[in-house]
Amino acid sequence: MNLTDILYEKTNGTAKITMNRPKSLNAFRGETVQELIRCFRDAWDDNEIGVVVLTGAGDRAFCVGGDIKQRESGGYGGNGGLTGGMGLEMETLHYVIRNIPKPVIAAVNGYAVGGGHVLQVLCDLTIASDRAILGQKGPSVGSYDAGFGSAYLARIVGEKKAREIWYLCLQYSAEEALQMGLINKVVPHEQLQEEVDKWCELILQKSPTALKMLKASFNADSANIEGISQLAFGSLSMFYKSEEALEGKNAFVEKRPVDFSRFRK
Numbered sequence: 137m138n139l140t141d142i143l144y145e146k147t148n149g150t151a152k153i154t155m156n157r158p159k160s161l162n163a164f165r166g167e168t169v170q171e172l173i174r175c176f177r178d179a180w181d182d183n184e185i186g187v188v189v190l191t192g193a194g195d196r197a198f199c200v201g202g203d204i205k206q207r208e209s210g211g212y213g214g215n216g217g218l219t220g221g222m223g224l225e226m227e228t229l230h231y232v233i234r235n236i237p238k239p240v241i242a243a244v245n246g247y248a249v250g251g252g253h254v255l256q257v258l259c260d261l262t263i264a265s266d267r268a269i270l271g272q273k274g275p276s277v278g279s280y281d282a283g284f285g286s287a288y289l290a291r292i293v294g295e296k297k298a299r300e301i302w303y304l305c306l307q308y309s310a311e312e313a314l315q316m317g318l319i320n321k322v323v324p325h326e327q328l329q330e331e332v333d334k335w336c337e338l339i340l341q342k343s344p345t346a347l348k349m350l351k352a353s354f355n356a357d358s359a360n361i362e363g364i365s366q367l368a369f370g371s372l373s374m375f376y377k378s379e380e381a382l383e384g385k386n387a388f389v390e391k392r393p394v395d396f397s398r399f400r401k
């Protein structure tokens with residue numbers, strides 16, 4: 137596969153997908169999302185693969201969400217269509233992570249923030265380094281991921297905690313994330329790969345059909361969130377054209393404090 141933003145390797149039944157833009161803390165742009173979708177589809181279609189690992193390149197980040205520096209008033213470019221006018225085919229990416237009939241493990245090696253955090257939320261299982269920092273950021277930068285990013289998050293950590301995560305945009309340590317049930321396990325940073333390998337091995341010893349059916353049954357209960365997701369991304373593409381959204385983006389790029397006060401009037 138010809139890939140620029142992703143590293144993709146398949147070894148002994150495991151497909152490893154690494155977001156590879158470390159200079160931007162693995163923030164995603166249109167191409168990154170397209171390549172992620174292609175890799176998940178390849179792993180879906182390959183009968184030798186029984187488990188998928190999603191991680192980030194480098195030592196600092198899993199993924200910090202959309203590449204804000206590339207965000208324009210109409211989103212991230214593109215011609216509309218599958219990207220809903222935003223240049224990021226996020227709904228499809230969320231779809232393939234949720235619906236690939238094999239367990240997906242997020243190996244969170246650093247920051248998992250914004251849309252990057254939503255990716256770890258969507259994975260079946262998460263193992264994090266003790267250096268990981270997790271949280272949402274959208275309302276600080278004029279954005280939101282209000283489909284699976286909010287409604288499914290609330291199923292995982294409960295309504296109160298999910299609202300805190302989104303309304304306050306705090307950053308949580310791996311240990312705090314573990315305590316609130318947001319992730320499955322925390323390990324010393326150096327042992328992350330080893331632990332992920334162990335979990336993959338355990339999964340690969342199991343009946344693939346049983347795992348496939350279990351994943352489908354877990355998903356069934358939250359399937360209606362897909363409709364909420366369509367509404368949320370549809371409204372986001374309109375919101376991105378607003379002065380309010382641009383204030384969030386510009387403040388981040390200009391490295392200055394954001395001021396949304398005029399939009400409360």
Ligand SMILES: CC(C)(COP(=O)(O)OP(=O)(O)OC[C@H]1O[C@@H](n2cnc3c(N)ncnc32)[C@H](O)[C@@H]1OP(=O)(O)O)[C@@H](O)C(=O)NCCC(=O)NCCSC(=O)c1cc(O)c2ccccc2c1O
Pocket residue numbers: 159160161163200201202203204205211222224226247249250251252254273274277279280281372
């Ligand atoms: C993550 C941080 C808290 C890290 O802070 P720290 O101080 O440790 O590091 P720096 O801030 O110096 O970052 C290093 C370097 O990386 C650049 N960078 C960081 N985040 C991004 C980013 N999101 N986009 C582009 N570049 C980024 C940073 O500018 C530095 O580069 P220099 O050249 O200046 O050295 C902190 O970095 C932080 O808070 N980052 C912002 C994270 C954020 O707001 N994420 C949410 C973005 S919006 C989003 O995720 C999103 C999701 C979706 O699903 C969408 C769907 C459809 C459309 C749009 C979507 C969308 O926008």
